[in-house]
Amino acid sequence: MDLHYLTAHELGGLLQHREVSAVEATEALIDRIEALDGRVQAYLTRTAEQALEQARAVDAARARGEEPGPLAGVPMALKDNLCTEGVRTTCASRILGDWVPPYDAAVVRRLKAAGAVILGKLNMDEFAMGSSTENSGFFPTRNPWDLERVPGGSSGGSVAAVAAGEAVYALGSDTGGSIRQPASFCGVVGLKPTYGRVSRYGLVAFASSLDQIGPITRDVTDCALVLGAIAGHDPFDSTAADLPVPDYRAALKPGIKGLKVGVPREYFGAGMEPEVEAVIRRAIAKLEELGAICEETSLPHTEYALPAYYLVAPAEASSNLARYDGVGFGLRVPGRDIIEMYMNTRSQGFGPEVKRRIMLGTYALSSGYYDAYYLKALQVRTLIRRDFETAFTKYDLLATPTSPTVAFRLGERAGDPLAMYLSDLCTIPINMAGLPALSLPCGFSQGLPVGLQLIGKAFDEVTLLQAAYTFEQSTTYHRRRPELGVA
Amino acid sequence: MPITTAEVEHVALLARLKLSPGEKAAYTEQLNAILEYMDKLNALDTRDVEPTAHVLPLHNVFRDDVARPGLPRDRALAGAPEASEGQFKVPRVV
Amino acid sequence: MEYEAVIGLEVHTELKTNSKAFCGCTTAFGGEPNTHVCPVCLGLPGVLPVINRRVVEFGLKTALALNCQVEPFCKFDRKNYYYPDLPKNYQISQYDLPLARKGYLTITVDGQERVIGITRVHMEEDAGKLIHVDGPDGGYSLVDYNRTGVPLLEIVSEPDLRTPAEARAYMEKLKTILQYLDVSDCKMEEGSLRCDANVSVRPRGSQVLGTKTEVKNMNSFRALQRALEYEIERQIAVLEGGGQVQQATMAWDEARGVTYIMRTKEEAQDYRYFPEPDLVPLEIDGDWIEQVRAGLPELPDARCHRLINDYGLPAYDAGVITSSRALADYFDRVVSLYPDAKVVSNWIMGDFLRLLNAAGLEPGSSPVPPEEMAALLQLQKEGTISGKIAKQVLEEMFATGKGARLVVEEKGLVQISDAGALARIVEEVLAANPGVVEDYRNGKDKALGFLVGQVMKATKGKANPGLVNQLLKERL
Structure with a gap:
């Protein structure tokens, strides 16, 4: 039995029935990582010892007759921008050095309480800025479906690990598509919950008004299971809404008869690969076949989301990243005086894309440009929100491609920042509006996975998951595994 | 209105980034390309549009005024590149 | 030419809450360096602020006591600048939508009552403490973050003050009000009450404002008054000499009794304010305001x-x-x-x-x-x-x-009002001072005082002075 390719709910069932121990499952995953990660390069930090300790604790609890829950003993891994007490957290940046947080992120606390076994910390674009994981300050992660291609980004390590069987599931973060776009590129399920659904406490901030943590899993059931474990109010995050958390897994019932699905035409624009469009159209036809009522609609301000995003996100980032200054933690490059120390540290510690966005954001906020750029972008954000509000008076869900293309080749877009930014065209508007959206495997193009993006109403993850589940139950794309040349 | 090298230098100082001459030239060119793309936004009339700083309709989220223990000092200073006498040590200010 | 000064004050007061503005660390003064800190006030990666309700309540009390209009909607903003006492390199403050505006307080100087306008009251967080240590290569600085994140109110006056004495009276009155409200310790020497002044001078009668300087580092009421007196004289001397006042931030040197330039306008900061995305806005309705008003002392x-x-x-x-x-x-x-x-x-x-x-x-x-x-x-x-x-x-x-x-x-200090006991002492005194008795009888009224004094002396001051007078007069 290939333990590493079981889903969390499958493995969780075996664990609960004592057919497999958590230690066995953890050892299987550690072996898999050992065998494969030299090529996939998903992990920045591995915590095998700690994972085995956590696994032993879960086994011991079950031996005592306790039942610590469905995720207890299931080995998983974290994007390396989630703070872990006692385990270094790098954001894939040189500037954090070997910084070890003295506290756990809220989601990490919750997962630990649920008995999760944490295998390690996963690669990403530095500070989550990028769409290919090539901006990692350490090394790029490879797409398990084609090692010459990028896994997408910024949660590339998280997604590659899940796709390659190096973690049963992972957590990522999504500011402009960083969970969904790589999920699409690697053929897994990635959910960006509603802004405010999951506490951001302990997620190293990129753009605070857009960031959200979400699950990356191999099927929709796991997605529901993990979301339920991490969602909910947190007294340490003012923006984590104090709303009840539904039992997402229990809500998974197949059937979308009569569900009204809008298909916004702006998401099928220039730059879209025809074969990707064909896969998406077939997936939408499948939704209709399953009983949904799909019709074309319009979100007229879609084309403005990208430029507005690239003002809002860098502006917030320029402020969020000011604390990396060589004073309290992380890297310090000495200088004659404090200003030179700041400048040396930041210039050597940050990679080129991070510096570019800090420059852009600082400029957008600076005296004389605030109104023209930053304020304008916030106003456009309102128009984008209104587009969705209008659409959701008619539809229960929206369906779009997650990405206009399949995974591109390493280095293909590295020299052209604007071209790289365009790969998030279909995901960015959702962050701007704070809505929940997921990407699920819906077919292949050139042998590479294609993701269908479903967008829901705020805090209505249930409808989103139900539709995705119904689609998944009548297709087999999520069962395909990449050829990686190991058992 | 293109951004000049002098503006790039000013912005770099505000952001405490030291740029090499090559970086200055590259960032000037790239920022201009990006900002030109941003000009697209000017096609939209936003005169009476409220800005969205927060997507959630939340307000008045408070914590109670209760003091709790923080970090022990050695843990507070554990990540410091340099510390002395229980304090963070930096090159002289002013 | 006769000049008049135009002065506005920016006052910062630390609020005496139990915990900091955005985290649960204690606000207690003193304490070993870096012992009142946590990931949030250290500005570690990933942390988020959550506002302390009492900070808003203290702000509201102050705003109402200063006759301000409380804004129904306010928000926090980030003020971005690099300084090692500010671990995030931004300060959470309020920019375009403060807690309250348009208030006033009254001061009395030389019997003249004056109403001084208050522009705004807003909430923000304090910075840490820096100690500069001399040494080779320019020495170094040490940073203590105990005070980082302690809540502050900034209270900005209109430029309605005309003399250093008025500025001092305003500051004293503000301190009194804050103490009545019990929202701050107001200890200038501990830094829980601080003040910066904007000062300019102009020919008396002119309606045009002169170029202003901002004066900092005044750590007592006396320092405030002295610094302003000095700075006003300095500006007048510049103008009288045909020069122009340079817009600058000045510091007061208490020991030397002078102001000196800290930074000029050319070096002015660009704070890049923008709405704090980690805090949600505040909506303060009439009910809340009335509840706070009802609780005002x-x-x-x-x-x-x-x-x-x-x-x-x-x-x-x-x-x-x-x-x-x-x-x-x-x-x-x-x-x-x-x-x-x-x-x-x-x-x-x-x-x-x-x-x-x-x-x-x-x-x-x-x-x-x-x-x-x-x-x-x-x-x-x-x-x-x-x-x-x-x-x-x-x-x-x-x-x-x-x-x-x-x-x-x-101490046996009970007054002797027993006429019998006193009569005996009076007799003794009269007997011992026949000359004085004679003087009194000859019309020297002062002599009576001497005799009273002698009785008081004999009783160690305990004799009832009225009774002694009465007894003496009876016998004389």
């Missing part, structure tokens, strides 16, 4: 008027007594037990304050509680002790913390 102006109207105290007395809430509370308590307000006021403004100041104490920590002060006055009124002895007893009460009656008994 009687404020200094109202209390002063009450003392004048209800007790008939002179305006001067009422002003002194209400300049401190603790002193006014003390006064009210004593008067409730000993209802002769003028006598109480005389004692409090005289011996009580003298002893308090000499001991460096606040009225609230006086070793003589108001009940004992009232008991002392009662003993005097009953004639148990004389006024002179009462002063002596108060000193003893201050020194030992003992009650009035106990001191009087222990």
Whole structure:
């Protein structure tokens, strides 16, 4: 039995029935990582010892007759921008050095309480800025479906690990598509919950008004299971809404008869690969076949989301990243005086894309440009929100491609920042509006996975998951595994 | 209105980034390309549009005024590149 | 040419909450460096702020006491600048939508009452403390983040002040109000009350504002007044010399008694304010405002008027007594037990304050509680002790913390009002001073005073002076 390719709910069932121990499952995953990660390069930090300790604790609890829950003993891994007490957290940046947080992120606390076994910390674009994981300050992660291609980004390590069987599931973060776009590129399920659904406490901030943590899993059931474990109010995050958390897994019932699905035409624009469009159209036809009522609609301000995003996100980032200054933690490059120390540290510690966005954001906020750029972008954000509000008076869900293309080749877009930014065209508007959206495997193009993006109403993850589940139950794309040349 | 090298230098100082001459030239060119793309936004009339700083309709989220223990000092200073006498040590200010 | 100054003050006051503005760390003053810190106030990666409700409540109390309009909607913003006492390199503050605006307070200088406008009141967080250490290569600095994140209110006045004395009076009045509200310790020497001044000068009568400078680092009321006097003279001298005042930030050097330039306009900061995405906005409705208003204490102006109207105290007395809430509370308590307000006021403004100041104490920590002060006055009124002895007893009460009656008994200071006992002493004094007796009988009235003094001396001051007078006159 290939333990590493079981889903969390499958493995969780075996664990609960004592057919497999958590230690066995953890050892299987550690072996898999050992065998494969030299090529996939998903992990920045591995915590095998700690994972085995956590696994032993879960086994011991079950031996005592306790039942610590469905995720207890299931080995998983974290994007390396989630703070872990006692385990270094790098954001894939040189500037954090070997910084070890003295506290756990809220989601990490919750997962630990649920008995999760944490295998390690996963690669990403530095500070989550990028769409290919090539901006990692350490090394790029490879797409398990084609090692010459990028896994997408910024949660590339998280997604590659899940796709390659190096973690049963992972957590990522999504500011402009960083969970969904790589999920699409690697053929897994990635959910960006509603802004405010999951506490951001302990997620190293990129753009605070857009960031959200979400699950990356191999099927929709796991997605529901993990979301339920991490969602909910947190007294340490003012923006984590104090709303009840539904039992997402229990809500998974197949059937979308009569569900009204809008298909916004702006998401099928220039730059879209025809074969990707064909896969998406077939997936939408499948939704209709399953009983949904799909019709074309319009979100007229879609084309403005990208430029507005690239003002809002860098502006917030320029402020969020000011604390990396060589004073309290992380890297310090000495200088004659404090200003030179700041400048040396930041210039050597940050990679080129991070510096570019800090420059852009600082400029957008600076005296004389605030109104023209930053304020304008916030106003456009309102128009984008209104587009969705209008659409959701008619539809229960929206369906779009997650990405206009399949995974591109390493280095293909590295020299052209604007071209790289365009790969998030279909995901960015959702962050701007704070809505929940997921990407699920819906077919292949050139042998590479294609993701269908479903967008829901705020805090209505249930409808989103139900539709995705119904689609998944009548297709087999999520069962395909990449050829990686190991058992 | 293109951004000049002098503006790039000013912005770099505000952001405490030291740029090499090559970086200055590259960032000037790239920022201009990006900002030109941003000009697209000017096609939209936003005169009476409220800005969205927060997507959630939340307000008045408070914590109670209760003091709790923080970090022990050695843990507070554990990540410091340099510390002395229980304090963070930096090159002289002013 | 005659000049006038135009002064506006920016006051920062630390709020005396239990915990910091955005995290649960204690706000206690002192403490070993970096022992009142947590991931949030250290600005570690990943942390988020959550506003302390009491900060907003204290802000509202202050805003209402300063007659401000509370904004129905306000938000926090980030003020971005690099400095090592600011771990995030931005300060959470309020920019375009502050908590409250358009208030005022009244000051009295040289008997003239003036209304000084208040532009705005907003909430923000304090920075840490830097210590500069000399050494090779320019030395180094040490940073303590205990104070980082302690809540501050910034209170900005209109440029309505015209003299350093007015500026000082404004600052003193503000301190009094903050203390009445019990929202701040207002200790300038500990930095819990701080003040920066914007100053310019212009020819008297002109409506045009001159170029202003901002003066910082004034750590006492006296320093504020001296620094402003110096800076105004300096600006006038520049103008008189045909020069122009340079827009700059100045620092006051207390030791040398001068202001000097810290930074000029060319180096001015670009703070890149933008809405703080990690905090949600505040909506303050009428109910909340009325609830806070209902809980406001009687404020200094109202209390002063009450003392004048209800007790008939002179305006001067009422002003002194209400300049401190603790002193006014003390006064009210004593008067409730000993209802002769003028006598109480005389004692409090005289011996009580003298002893308090000499001991460096606040009225609230006086070793003589108001009940004992009232008991002392009662003993005097009953004639148990004389006024002179009462002063002596108060000193003893201050020194030992003992009650009035106990001191009087222990020291045997009860006034001798027994005519029989005194008559004997009077006889002795008369017998011993035949010459003086003669003088008195020859019309030298002053001689009586000498004889009274001799009786008092013989009784160690305990004799009832009225009775002594009466007995002497009977026998002469």
